[in-house]
Amino acid sequence: MPTRTSPGPPHPQGAHRPAPLGTKEKIGLILGAIAFAFPLLVDIPNLEPLGERMLAIFLLAIIFWITEPIPLTATAVLVIMLEVLFVAKGGVFAPALPDPASADAGALADQLLPASAYFAALANxxxxxxxxxxxxxxxxxxxxxxxxxxxxxxxxxxxxxxxxxxxxxxxxxxxxxxxxxxxxxxxxxxxxxxxxxxxxxxxxxxxxxxxxxxxxxxxxxxxxxxxPPNAIAIGALAERGITIxxxxxxxxxxxxxxxxxxxxxxxxxxxxxxxxxxxxxxxxxxxxxxxxxxxxxxxxxxxxxxxxxxxxxxxxxxxxxxxxxxxxxxxxxxxxxxxxxxDWPVLWLVSGGIALGTGVGATGLDAWLVGSVPWESLGGVWIVALLGLIGFGMANVISHSAAANLLVPLAVSLAVSLDGVDTLTVSVVVAIACSLGMSMPISTPPNAIAYSTGEIKISQMALLGMVVGTAATAVLIFALPSLWSAIGLA
Known part of the structure; x- marks a missing residue:
């Protein structure tokens, strides 16, 4: 029989009241809602209904992870929940399966993963x-x-x-x-x-x-x-049957x-x-x-x-x-x-990235993204370079984990869909590039801790972060893939 405990001291008025949203967060909420609704209301050329639903989730994740109107972890679990509702088999808002005798029935059945496939990201x-x-x-x-x-x-x-x-x-x-x-x-x-x-x-x-x-x-x-970006890359690769x-x-x-x-x-x-x-x-x-x-x-x-x-x-x-x-x-x-x-929030944040990658790959959104941009004309090296530079740039202004959650699943999907691009190389390059963004106090918690000592000016942190980060990203993109290939790892 449970014992009754005496109540603790009363909480100060408003102690648990959430902090008011700033201008950036309010804009993020509005843009996120619009971006989520757009693919659901407007027919996207050459994208199947299931892919449109996944695109809505993907766009919402991008905006919420950049503007942070809700905590990063909250966005991660929201992604999983939306996938269960919109793109999982039996989901409340998932497309209805066509007549089993129709030509499209088999393809859609393969794309509609069970809800357990998305929940599994929490225990990947x-x-x-x-x-x-x-x-x-x-x-x-x-x-x-x-x-x-x-x-x-x-x-x-x-x-x-x-x-x-x-x-x-x-x-x-x-x-x-x-x-x-x-x-x-x-x-x-x-x-x-x-x-x-x-x-x-x-x-x-x-x-x-x-x-x-x-x-x-x-x-x-x-x-x-x-x-976390390392774990996100390994998880995304594992979803494609690639182990490291x-x-x-x-x-x-x-x-x-x-x-x-x-x-x-x-x-x-x-x-x-x-x-x-x-x-x-x-x-x-x-x-x-x-x-x-x-x-x-x-x-x-x-x-x-x-x-x-x-x-x-x-x-x-x-x-x-x-x-x-x-x-x-x-x-x-x-x-x-x-x-x-x-640090459970970090574990759940990584889970959200893994689930996002699962959805992008299962719904055909990856193939549509590949077809929407002339990636083949860039060549393997420049695809790696572009994704690596985007990762480095984003990680300077948003969380490293959030940047990796957005880019790694996309990078893996692109690499799988294109000839002449090594999936493992792209994934690892993007993950590491997301760890090199460290030019601002907001770039990463270690920077924030250092800045809080009062010994560092933002200009000094920016100088060091940009010089080291840019040089490291250049080596990462243009030298390491060849080295990894030479020693048989890629």
Whole structure:
């Protein structure tokens, strides 16, 4: 029998009242409604009724993810719900199936997926992979593993501001490969803020402060669990029957990540860090030696080792990702409160992108989009270039995850429909390009955290973000596909 609990203190009046919509959000709501209604009310040439319904959902997602009249996660689950209602078999507003004897009956039946196909995005294997990564990241924070690793790894670096910044960037990037970019940035700023005060006000402080979000954004590129765009790309590829292992992703991304880190450090040193600037970092490691902490260290180590050795044992990275979830809960190292603390909005946001890709592919909208633009005349390299540049541009002004949710499914659909365009290459290029947009505080949470310190001017962040992002995107588009092809990964 449930026990009655005494009521808590009364909430302040209006405490849960939603914030009023700004002008941008109001415009977004109006444009979203118009864009959604247009394909439903106006016949779109050469697009079947099911495709028109999916186009309505796709346009709504684009506008809502850019203008954010509702939270990004809300748009993601709205996409899934609309797909169930408008383009799933038996959906309330789905087209009626024609006479079974008609020529069109078979094709439409194939396009009308069951509602379960769209709901399945919420438990897609890639979501399970990310869930495992989130469990490890949360455990690392809970048991102090992140700060202790940073302490140990910083010791070899001298008091030179340039050398110490290189160490901070390397540590941030490594942590960001397995933790969320936001959590990594917050952890590293807990280390960095005290030492910023030892530097004179001005460029040196800004340079050190800028190095952390930049390294977190770039480091997240390195593994499938490093940042949501990676998971969105892997999920979109899996929907098309293309699998990419944890190790293969790292082989494709880590060398690029290290090159961009080196270039970023050189640019920071040249523009922001005087040669004679000094930073003295005093960090002591204080390892948690409780039984639960030791068990966590072992499970996290086993998980990461299993991810790195996937080609040897053949267990998929998704299955490996579920291991820490089960082990940590069963052994009571983590509990219900830890599950609640995970970044569920990000998982649902990724699910929305996966569901959007499923709908675009199933309803024939991808074929219509391909036929509406003379993509064939561009050639494979320029298709990759155009999509990569669009991803980089969008990710500077909207969430990286939202940009990837919009572009990756479209890019995969285009690649599948065109000859001479490698689907895996296009997907990975677009996902990574969406992680390179980092020129504004609104571009990504790590940038917002860094800007909140008050040590950085927007002009400084924009300069670094545009120089590094543009150079990295050019290398990504014009050099990496050939390299991946040469080593047999694409």
């Amino acid at each position: 294997p890639v979501i399970i992979l990310f869930l495992g990564g989130f469990m490890i990241a949360h455990g690392a924070e809970k048991y102090g593993l992140d700060r202790n690793l940073a302490s140990v790894m910083l010791k070899p670096f001298s008091d030179s501001a340039r050398a110490t910044t290189a160490g901070l960037m390397l540590i941030t990037a490594i942590l960001s490969m397995f933790m969320s970019n936001t959590a990594t940035t917050a952890t590293m700023f807990a280390v960095v803020v005290p030492i910023l005060k030892a530097l004179p006000k001005g460029k040196a402080r800004a340079g050190v402060a800028l190095s952390i979000p930049l390294a977190a954004n770039v480091g997240g590129i390195g593994t499938p669990v490093g940042t 292992s944890f190790v293969d992703w790292m082989i494709m991304a880590v060398p690029f990540m290290l090159i961009i880190l080196l270039f970023s450090w050189l640019f920071l040193s040249l523009v922001f860090l005087p040669k004679d600037a000094r930073i003295h970092v005093e960090m002591t490691s204080n390892w948690d030696r409780t039984t639960n902490a030791r068990i966590f260290y072992i499970i996290a180590g086993i998980t990461i080792l299993a991810w790195m050795t996937e080609p040897l044992h053949g267990i998929s990275s998704n299955t490996v990702g579920f291991f820490p979830v089960v082990a940590l809960l069963c052994l009571k190292v983590m509990g219900g409160a830890d599950i609640k603390a995970l």
